[in-house]
Amino acid sequence: MTVIRLRGVVVVLGRYPALAGADLDVEARQTVLVQGPNGAGKSTLLRLCAGLHPLRAGTAEVLGCDLGAERPAVRGRVGLLGHDTALYDDLTVTENLELWARAARLPVAEVPEALDRLGLESRLRSVPVGRLSAGQRRRTALAAIALRRPELWLLDEPHAGLDRPARRIVDELIVEAAASGATVVLSSHEPGRAAGLAARTVTMTGGTVTADAA
Amino acid sequence: MRPDPAPDPGRPTPAPPAAGPAARPSPAAASRVLETWRDAALVADKDLRVEWRSRATLGQVVPFAGLVLILFGFALDAHRPTLRLAAPGLFWLTALFVTVVAAQRSTAAEAADSSRRMLLLAGVHPGAVFAGKAAAVAVQILAVELVMVAGVLVFYGVRIESIPLIAATCLAATAGLAAAGSLLAALVAGSRARETILPVLLMPVAAPVLIAAARAFDAALGSAAVNGWRWLGLLAVFSVVNVMLGVGAYGPLAEEV
Numbered sequence: 001m002t003v004i005r006l007r008g009v010v011v012v013l014g015r016y017p018a019l020a021g022a023d024l025d026v027e028a029r030q031t032v033l034v035q036g037p038n039g040a041g042k043s044t045l046l047r048l049c050a051g052l053h054p055l056r057a058g059t060a061e062v063l064g065c066d067l068g069a070e071r072p073a074v075r076g077r078v079g080l081l082g083h084d085t086a087l088y089d090d091l092t093v094t095e096n097l098e099l100w101a102r103a104a105r106l107p108v109a110e111v112p113e114a115l116d117r118l119g120l121e122s123r124l125r126s127v128p129v130g131r132l133s134a135g136q137r138r139r140t141a142l143a144a145i146a147l148r149r150p151e152l153w154l155l156d157e158p159h160a161g162l163d164r165p166a167r168r169i170v171d172e173l174i175v176e177a178a179a180s181g182a183t184v185v186l187s188s189h190e191p192g193r194a195a196g197l198a199a200r201t202v203t204m205t206g207g208t209v210t211a212d213a214a
Numbered sequence: 215m216r217p218d219p220a221p222d223p224g225r226p227t228p229a230p231p232a233a234g235p236a237a238r239p240s241p242a243a244a245s246r247v248l249e250t251w252r253d254a255a256l257v258a259d260k261d262l263r264v265e266w267r268s269r270a271t272l273g274q275v276v277p278f279a280g281l282v283l284i285l286f287g288f289a290l291d292a293h294r295p296t297l298r299l300a301a302p303g304l305f306w307l308t309a310l311f312v313t314v315v316a317a318q319r320s321t322a323a324e325a326a327d328s329s330r331r332m333l334l335l336a337g338v339h340p341g342a343v344f345a346g347k348a349a350a351v352a353v354q355i356l357a358v359e360l361v362m363v364a365g366v367l368v369f370y371g372v373r374i375e376s377i378p379l380i381a382a383t384c385l386a387a388t389a390g391l392a393a394a395g396s397l398l399a400a401l402v403a404g405s406r407a408r409e410t411i412l413p414v415l416l417m418p419v420a421a422p423v424l425i426a427a428a429r430a431f432d433a434a435l436g437s438a439a440v441n442g443w444r445w446l447g448l449l450a451v452f453s454v455v456n457v458m459l460g461v462g463a464y465g466p467l468a469e470e471v
Contacts, residue, residue, distance in 0.1 A: 052331070052334070054469070075334060076335075076336075084328040084331075085328075086328050086330075086332045086335070087329060087332065088260065088264065088323065088326075088329045088332070090267050091263065091264065095263070096332075099260055100332055100336060103256055103332070103333055103338050104335075104336035104337060105337075
């Protein structure tokens with residue numbers, strides 16, 4: 001089953017095309033690494049697949065939903081980790097995850113387990129997210145995704161800002177997600193490290209896919 | 215905005231509609247309405263919790279409103295008869311300033327670190343996000359208005375002729391101001407000049423609410439011989455229109471992530 005199918009996709013941010021005719025197919029249960037220089041369109045590609053950007057041209061299907069007409073339906077089935085963590089600074093770690101769980105109709109009782117999974121120790125859970133380090137924020141955001149157990153994981157630089165032990169935890173999480181049958185698309189500025197997680201590497205340049213290696 | 219007919223796969227699917235009298239809402243529709251109210255309460259609770267932590271309403275907005283009322287008094291030579299006549303207008307002008315501050319703070323909390331994306335990805339209906347945010351802003355404005363009522367009684371020497379009319383006017387006008395403020399703050403959220411654009415946009419939109427509320431207050435404070443309840447009715451219409459516009463128009467704004 002094809003989870004992501006993009007054909008000639010154009011996404012314009014402001015006045016400039018961030019994706020300029022991108023084509024991509026990702027099959028179910030694949031783990032795909034998207035690499036490329038800054039401004040290549042990696043983040044836009046992931047956000048598009050999460051249903052956050054409107055299409056200017058081309059066709060896009062994610063999890064069987066047409067991104068031209070069914071973007072809200074896609075959002076409920078993916079887990080997106082962006083450059084920003086989409087957490088509320090003034091709420092604590094636990095409050096953020098409980099808010100997410102209630103809003104997304106996920107079991108609130110599983111919040112402590114998700115935080116354990118990402119190695120967020122008890123002393124951090126009552127701290128407002130605004131006071132956390134970048135790495136701790138990122139782990140909190142990943143805990144929110146783990147709580148949802150989405151069909152499609154979209155991880156933009158998941159290792160950014162993490163120390164060595166935290167990177168190992170994130171690697172394990174990605175491997176577990178893939179093993180459980182989820183599809184994972186991740187981008188990384190350290191392709192050497194992330195390549196070990198992915199069976200396939202896609203290279204982007206100037207808003208298009210320029211190389212695809214299994 | 216989530217298209218109505220398509221079920222949200224991220225959420226439990228409501229039961230299919232059962233056969234029954236045509237006038238009765240289907241269980242699926244009732245479930246959607248309940249979900250929307252529940253989500254709105256979730257968003258309002260979150261916003262009020264964030265606001266309570268920052269203590270901005272108590273520590274900054276209440277003193278700001280008090281200072282504005284006092285300075286209006288000085289500007290009018292502290293002449294009690296003039297102040298009594300002008301009190302309704304000055305009260306609601308101050309409430310408008312408070313609305314600008316509260317709505318801007320409410321939107322800023324969503325913009326930081328793309329926080330609003332959390333609700334979008336969770337599948338919360340934009341109408342529920344709007345209702346929750348507007349309700350939280352309204353609670354803050356109402357809290358400040360309580361202090362302002364005490365302020366005009368003390369500083370301007372007004373007397374309350376009708377407490378029910380005061381209370382009903384505050385509720386209706388605050389709903390209208392909070393709805394317009396929340397919608398317009400979301401509209402200008404992406405602009406670099408949002409702090410200055412919001413008041414420019416809000417003032418004309420809020421003018422009907424302000425005029426009707428001031429006239430109803432004229433009657434409630436005995437400043438002028440008008441039928442306050444009729445003005446209250448008109449005020450309620452303006453406020454309902456603002457709320458409906460907000461619920462309908464917030465969706466496309468929420469899509470701009």
